[in-house]
Amino acid sequence: MATVSKLEKRLLKEESRYCSQGDTVHYLKKPRLFAGCDGSFLYDYRGRPYLDLQMWYSTVNLGYKNRRVIDAVRDQIDRLPQLASQYLHREKIELAAAISRQMQRSFQAKGRVHFNVGGSQAIEDSIKLIRKATGKTLFFAFQGGYHGRTIAASEITSSYRYRRPYGHFSNRAQFIPFPYCFRCHYGRRFGSCKYYCVQQFERLFDTEYNSVLDTKTGECEFAAFYIEPIQGTGGYIVPPADYFRRIKKVLDHYGIYLVDDETQMGFYRTGRFWGLEHFGIKPDCLVFGKALTNGMNPLSGFWAREELVSPAAFPPGSTHSTFSSNPMGTGAGLEVMKLLQEKTLAARVNSSGRKFVAMLKKLQKKYKEIGDVSGLGLAIRLELCEKDGITPNGRLVDRIFQAGLEGNLEYKGKKYGLVLDVGGYYKNVFTLAPSFYISDEEIAMAGRFLDELLARFTRSKSRR
Numbered sequence: 298m299a300t301v302s303k304l305e306k307r308l309l310k311e312e313s314r315y316c317s318q319g320d321t322v323h324y325l326k327k328p329r330l331f332a333g334c335d336g337s338f339l340y341d342y343r344g345r346p347y348l349d350l351q352m353w354y355s356t357v358n359l360g361y362k363n364r365r366v367i368d369a370v371r372d373q374i375d376r377l378p379q380l381a382s383q384y385l386h387r388e389k390i391e392l393a394a395a396i397s398r399q400m401q402r403s404f405q406a407k408g409r410v411h412f413n414v415g416g417s418q419a420i421e422d423s424i425k426l427i428r429k430a431t432g433k434t435l436f437f438a439f440q441g442g443y444h445g446r447t448i449a450a451s452e453i454t455s456s457y458r459y460r461r462p463y464g465h466f467s468n469r470a471q472f473i474p475f476p477y478c479f480r481c482h483y484g485r486r487f488g489s490c491k492y493y494c495v496q497q498f499e500r501l502f503d504t505e506y507n508s509v510l511d512t513k514t515g516e517c518e519f520a521a522f523y524i525e526p527i528q529g530t531g532g533y534i535v536p537p538a539d540y541f542r543r544i545k546k547v548l549d550h551y552g553i554y555l556v557d558d559e560t561q562m563g564f565y566r567t568g569r570f571w572g573l574e575h576f577g578i579k580p581d582c583l584v585f586g587k588a589l590t591n592g593m594n595p596l597s598g599f600w601a602r603e604e605l606v607s608p609a610a611f612p613p614g615s616t617h618s619t620f621s622s623n624p625m626g627t628g629a630g631l632e633v634m635k636l637l638q639e640k641t642l643a644a645r646v647n648s649s650g651r652k653f654v655a656m657l658k659k660l661q662k663k664y665k666e667i668g669d670v671s672g673l674g675l676a677i678r679l680e681l682c683e684k685d686g687i688t689p690n691g692r693l694v695d696r697i698f699q700a701g702l703e704g705n706l707e708y709k710g711k712k713y714g715l716v717l718d719v720g721g722y723y724k725n726v727f728t729l730a731p732s733f734y735i736s737d738e739e740i741a742m743a744g745r746f747l748d749e750l751l752a753r754f755t756r757s758k759s760r761r
């Protein structure tokens with residue numbers, strides 16, 4: 298143990314001296330080092346397990362060190378680990394075909410797949426695609442939306458804090474309120490609101506003085522609306538069932554494309570292959586990343602309708618990145634796609650999601666501070682508030698988050714840690730994205746740990 302402490306001390310000292318802290322978030326007061334991972338758990342240098350309820354922001358959906366994906370990667374190392382993207386290889390072509398066929402099944406839509414290495418880069422590529430198709434540069438996006446932190450992705454990402462130090466963003470999106478019904482932007486209640494938010498969006502097109510449309514010619518200045526079907530970083534917010542159908546009607550009327558960012562919700566996180574499948578509309582372009590390789594090698598991309606992405610419309614070299622269709626990524630991605638086609642997976646995600654939400658609802662009865670619990674598949678939100686059940690309580694979330702990572706929780710006589718992720722407009726939401734293979738016992742364990750931490754940091758436990 299003394300050697301472990303020494304190693305950790307040395308690493309943390311070197312980190313603070315040599316690592317840019319600008320390349321990642323540093324939310325933890327005491328930074329944590331991890332040495333191993335398996336299934337639903339991360340392990341520290343002492344071998345202590347940490348139950349992970351966020352799985353690298355919904356990247357490692359199939360569990361850490363998933364045997365089948367690891368074997369596919371090993372096999373790829375032995376056969377063709379390296380190849381410049383200008384040459385073709387089997388896995389790239391088969392992966393593009395598998396995603397295109399999935400799009401046909403999900404949306405009855407024909408198109409092509411375009412690769413890159415990260416979510417933000419794929420967003421950037423999709424921006425080029427839409428700019429090329431329309432000759433326009435302006436987009437709608439959602440308040441609370443997150444599409445990455447490269448320069449162009451930042452233009453459509455809502456957080457002002459992420460843009461503020463970097464000067465003027467001339468194509469900053471027009472941000473529209475997301476249907477966050479627990480805290481409706483317009484103070485309405487779902488059920489009696491008659492989709493007031495959609496009516497407000499429609500009103501933008503009423504007169505040229507709303508600065509969106511030339512009502513004389515019908516020319517709209519906006520090229521596309523970038524959406525997340527379920528808002529990820531914004532706090533795993535699920536819109537009402539008819540919301541997107543109503544928005545799409547407006548977009549179709551004015552010839553505005555819909556770009557569906559599935560970087561966080563794609564690949565069954567919500568119990569359907571793509572999050573947008575819950576809402577009965579089709580995208581013009583769909584962006585994916587993260588879970589495609591289960592976190593094994595960076596690979597991302599977009600799918601777009603044939604007329605937007607055919608070689609005539611978007612010719613060779615429209616985008617290029619050295620690693621864009623790297624074979625280690627395509628090999629892993631192809632195996633993930635095979636695993637996802639297995640019939641029992643969606644049922645498993647939905648049934649574990651229901652059990653997880655039921656466990657949280659039980660806690661909600663016990664703690665007034667739990668304002669909202671909801672979820673779709675295994676994308677689950679736990680919104681913490683003051684005792685009034687509505688005022689955001691980011692402080693409580695932060696204390697639970699930090700304490701979980703101290704690794705002092707007990708289950709059946711053994712010490713554990715808990716890995717959570719914090720999101721939401723007020724940083725008061727746990728965005729829970731457990732492994733698709735989370736077991737019933739691990740759900741019970743999650744309940745025990747959350748109960749213990751809530752009890753520790755709230756005083757009154759009774760709801761009535």
Ligand SMILES: Cc1ncc(COP(=O)(O)O)c(C=O)c1O
Nearest residue numbers: 415416417443444445529560561
């Ligand atoms: C919806 C969404 N889009 C884009 C991104 C950016 O992806 P990356 O971090 O791989 O650049 C993220 C990352 O969290 C995301 O959640």
